[in-house]
Amino acid sequence: MSEPDRDEHSGVELTDHEWDGIRELDNPLPRWWLWVWYATIAFSVVYWVLMPAWPGISGYTRGLLGQSDRAEVARELQELRLARAEGEAVLQAATLEQIEADPELLSRALAMGQSVFGDNCATCHGAGGGGAPGYPNLRDDVWLWGGSLEEIEHTIRVGVRSNHPDTRTSVMPAFGRDNMLTGAQISDLTEYVVALSGRDADPEAVARSGQLYADNCAACHGPTGGGSRELGAPDLTDREWLYGGDRAEIRRQIHNGRNGVMPSWEDRFSPGLAKALAVYVHANAAGDSGAAR
Amino acid sequence: MTTIIDQSRNVRPAGAAPVSVAERQRAKARAGGLYKPRVPIYPKLVHGRWRQVKWALLILTLAIYYVTPWIRWSRPGDLPDQAVLVDFDGGRFYFFWIQLWPQEVYFITGLLVLAALALFLTTALFGRLWCGYACPQTVWTDLYIYIERMFEGDRNARMRLDAAPLSFNKLWRKGGKHAVWIGVAFGTGGAWIFYFHDAPTLIRTFWIGQAPMTAYVSCALLTFTTYVFAGHMREQVCTYMCPWPRIQGAMLDDQSFQVTYRYDRGEPRGPHKKTESWDGRGDCIDCNQCVVVCPMGIDIRDGAQLECINCGLCVDACDEIMDKVGRPRGLIAYDTDAAVAARNVGETPKYRLVRPRTVYYAVALAVVSGLMVWGFMGRKDLDAHALRDRNPAYVQLSDGSVRNGYTLKLGNRGFEPATVEIDFAGVEGAQVHSPGHEGDGPVQVELAPNQVTSVRVFVTAPPEAAGEGAQDAAFEIRNGDKTHTVDTAFAFGSQR
Numbered sequence: 202m203s204e205p206d207r208d209e210h211s212g213v214e215l216t217d218h219e220w221d222g223i224r225e226l227d228n229p230l231p232r233w234w235l236w237v238w239y240a241t242i243a244f245s246v247v248y249w250v251l252m253p254a255w256p257g258i259s260g261y262t263r264g265l266l267g268q269s270d271r272a273e274v275a276r277e278l279q280e281l282r283l284a285r286a287e288g289e290a291v292l293q294a295a296t297l298e299q300i301e302a303d304p305e306l307l308s309r310a311l312a313m314g315q316s317v318f319g320d321n322c323a324t325c326h327g328a329g330g331g332g333a334p335g336y337p338n339l340r341d342d343v344w345l346w347g348g349s350l351e352e353i354e355h356t357i358r359v360g361v362r363s364n365h366p367d368t369r370t371s372v373m374p375a376f377g378r379d380n381m382l383t384g385a386q387i388s389d390l391t392e393y394v395v396a397l398s399g400r401d402a403d404p405e406a407v408a409r410s411g412q413l414y415a416d417n418c419a420a421c422h423g424p425t426g427g428g429s430r431e432l433g434a435p436d437l438t439d440r441e442w443l444y445g446g447d448r449a450e451i452r453r454q455i456h457n458g459r460n461g462v463m464p465s466w467e468d469r470f471s472p473g474l475a476k477a478l479a480v481y482v483h484a485n486a487a488g489d490s491g492a493a494r
Numbered sequence: 495m496t497t498i499i500d501q502s503r504n505v506r507p508a509g510a511a512p513v514s515v516a517e518r519q520r521a522k523a524r525a526g527g528l529y530k531p532r533v534p535i536y537p538k539l540v541h542g543r544w545r546q547v548k549w550a551l552l553i554l555t556l557a558i559y560y561v562t563p564w565i566r567w568s569r570p571g572d573l574p575d576q577a578v579l580v581d582f583d584g585g586r587f588y589f590f591w592i593q594l595w596p597q598e599v600y601f602i603t604g605l606l607v608l609a610a611l612a613l614f615l616t617t618a619l620f621g622r623l624w625c626g627y628a629c630p631q632t633v634w635t636d637l638y639i640y641i642e643r644m645f646e647g648d649r650n651a652r653m654r655l656d657a658a659p660l661s662f663n664k665l666w667r668k669g670g671k672h673a674v675w676i677g678v679a680f681g682t683g684g685a686w687i688f689y690f691h692d693a694p695t696l697i698r699t700f701w702i703g704q705a706p707m708t709a710y711v712s713c714a715l716l717t718f719t720t721y722v723f724a725g726h727m728r729e730q731v732c733t734y735m736c737p738w739p740r741i742q743g744a745m746l747d748d749q750s751f752q753v754t755y756r757y758d759r760g761e762p763r764g765p766h767k768k769t770e771s772w773d774g775r776g777d778c779i780d781c782n783q784c785v786v787v788c789p790m791g792i793d794i795r796d797g798a799q800l801e802c803i804n805c806g807l808c809v810d811a812c813d814e815i816m817d818k819v820g821r822p823r824g825l826i827a828y829d830t831d832a833a834v835a836a837r838n839v840g841e842t843p844k845y846r847l848v849r850p851r852t853v854y855y856a857v858a859l860a861v862v863s864g865l866m867v868w869g870f871m872g873r874k875d876l877d878a879h880a881l882r883d884r885n886p887a888y889v890q891l892s893d894g895s896v897r898n899g900y901t902l903k904l905g906n907r908g909f910e911p912a913t914v915e916i917d918f919a920g921v922e923g924a925q926v927h928s929p930g931h932e933g934d935g936p937v938q939v940e941l942a943p944n945q946v947t948s949v950r951v952f953v954t955a956p957p958e959a960a961g962e963g964a965q966d967a968a969f970e971i972r973n974g975d976k977t978h979t980v981d982t983a984f985a986f987g988s989q990r
Binding site for chain 2: 228229230231232233234235301302304307308311327328329330331332338340341342343439440441483484485487490491
């Protein structure tokens with residue numbers, strides 16, 4: 202070392218550490234600092250004995266206190282279930298209309314419903330219930346199976362084309378795939394459906410397919426295309442399209458006849474929870490424009 | 495400007511042979527090893543002006559600390575009647591007539607900023623007054639030394655007692671001191687928890703094991719730290735643990751008033767006999783009184799130093815001696831480095847309280863104080879926020895009209911229930927609807943006192959009014975004759 206090893210101002214020894222000409226003083230540590238360090242080591246030994254600490258080949262040292270995060274989580278979940286069960290019981294005792302009329306019950310149902318919706322329904326219907334192609338929009342005023350509180354609760358309970366014995370069900374035939382109609386006939390029918398919803402369509406095709414519609418479609422969708430609540434047959438005159446409203450999508454649906462499935466939730470939700478969910482969906486929807494039909 | 499007076503320390507002469515690291519380690523081991531044992535400090539009792547100020551501040555600050563949680567302040571309903579209360583369970587901070595909600599924590603931040611700026615300004619003007627007079631570490635250490643003196647006597651008696659072999663006398667004095675220390679420590683930790691719960695309730699539940707676990711843990715923790723920091727660690731906390739001694743150097747300059755040994759007057763120092771003349775020598779008689787009264791164990795005559803907490807006890811000690819030897823007071827005094835240096839060369843010292851840094855700090859203090867007052871005056875009884883649904887951003891209904899969903903968070907900060915009317919402005923023909931409320935039109939909502947009410951609101955606009963994209967709109971929340979406007983947006987994209 203060529204540098205003097207004491208700081209000329211304070212007389213304190215210097216270490217070998219140097220940064221841009223600034224050198225570190227080598228002051229001794231206070232003795233108590235060493236004790237604190239020993240204390241942390243002693244603490245860690247106690248901790249190893251009391252708490253789960255060392256990993257082994259097929260397990261770990263469990264510690265004398267028997268602490269387990271898994272057991273803790275399971276216990277907390279159980280507490281949560283018990284706490285929720287109280288709220289569910291209150292809702293179960295009330296009718297759907299009572300829940301909606303009582304601000305306290307309503308806010309409880311909305312909170313529970315939102316949570317249940319996010320866990321179970323959002324996968325298909327979207328986080329806010331906005332729907333997706335093939336999965337109905339639950340926020341508007343168009344309903345396949347009815348948008349009243351009771352109808353919504355019933356749909357939640359039995360599902361659509363589910364394995365529940367009382368399931369809501371109907372079948373849209375695959376007219377093209379099953380060779381019930383020719384490609385040309387399907388093209389004409391597509392124009393007819395476009396015309397039903399009030400859009401411009403090829404008048405010749407519409408004229409040609411009037412009888413086709415009456416024979417094949419009107420039984421479910423109605424002679425004027427208004428749909429049917431009993432059969433969950435969509436209204437073809439409005440602007441809402443489950444599988445898309447352009448010509449290609451309408452043609453594809455007539456050809457393939459896609460039939461969406463909604464599971465039955467009867468076994469998954471307690472009656473109180475199902476009520477909360479029905480109230481939540483109903484509260485967020487814009488009523489039911491087809492209720493009169 | 496720091497003037498180094500003490501030249502007695504070992505400075506390695508230039509050109510001396512370098513010393514190996516191993517040799518340095520051995521030298522250290524001879525001198526006490528790599529770790530420095532604490533040198534006990536026995537501060538001597540002193541009388542004088544600054545000691546009086548310290549006693550007064552000690553009584554005042556301790557009184558504020560112990561009494562505050564017991565002040566009652568009547569509030570309506572089930573609300574706590576404690577004047578100062580940090581209510582974690584209820585999520586409220588009460589301070590006499592003021593009530594803060596958690597989302598107003600910026601007022602606390604502002605207070606902390608103010609405290610920091612006040613500390614900066616005070617330090618730039620008058621040095622570490624906080625450290626010397628108001629810091630809890632100083633106040634409690636002072637209290638603990640007072641207790642120590644009650645049991646063991648003053649400096650010399652304490653030193654004799656520590657050196658003496660174990661006896662019944664030593665045992666009861668030491669035992670009594672520690673017992674009272676622990677009692678005071680427990681009182682300190684015990685008073686702390688009253689700030690977080692209703693004090694009269696907690697003082698009952700605490701003894702029968704029904705207080706919250708946090709109360710017991712906080713009490714134990716503060717009892718432990720008070721006993722250890724004020725009883726055993728003392729100046730070590732300031733020297734080794736506290737960051738402020740390191741930071742304060744940035745606030746100080748040679749115009750800051752600090753406890754200063756006026757070497758221009760004191761040097762050359764040396765013992766003085768009554769009959770001797772004072773000519774040709776300094777006023778410092780090297781009596782060491784400034785050193786023995788120092789709670790930090792330093793010699794102020796070495797100049798300004800990191801350990802000095804600016805408490806002024808050495809000023810009192812020196813004044814007492816100067817009176818005895820018939821010299822003017824103020825050999826050690828609150829003075830500036832620049833003044834001492836000026837006197838040393840025969841100039842008249844100039845004191846400058848207004849300097850760039852004191853102006854910065856004062857202006858910053860005024861600005862932040864102004865912001866705080868302005869923010870506080872602008873506080874509203876109703877705290878309203880609108881959260882617009884993002885998914886779906888909008889819904890088009892069968893008749894072509896467009897619907898947006900909102901969640902309104904309406905916080906009633908008052909102590910009385912309020913009824914508000916919610917309306918929507920900015921979109922032609924828009925209708926407001928809320929679940930649980932009949933029909934369309936302005937929605938009436940009951941707001942419970944002192945809590946946030948969440949309201950689902952849907953706004954439906956006719957197709958011709960709903961423009962493409964998002965348009966600016968606002969909720970108007972009418973509370974009596976007052977109207978709060980909450981800005982939001984109304985969205986509509988192209989038809990799916």
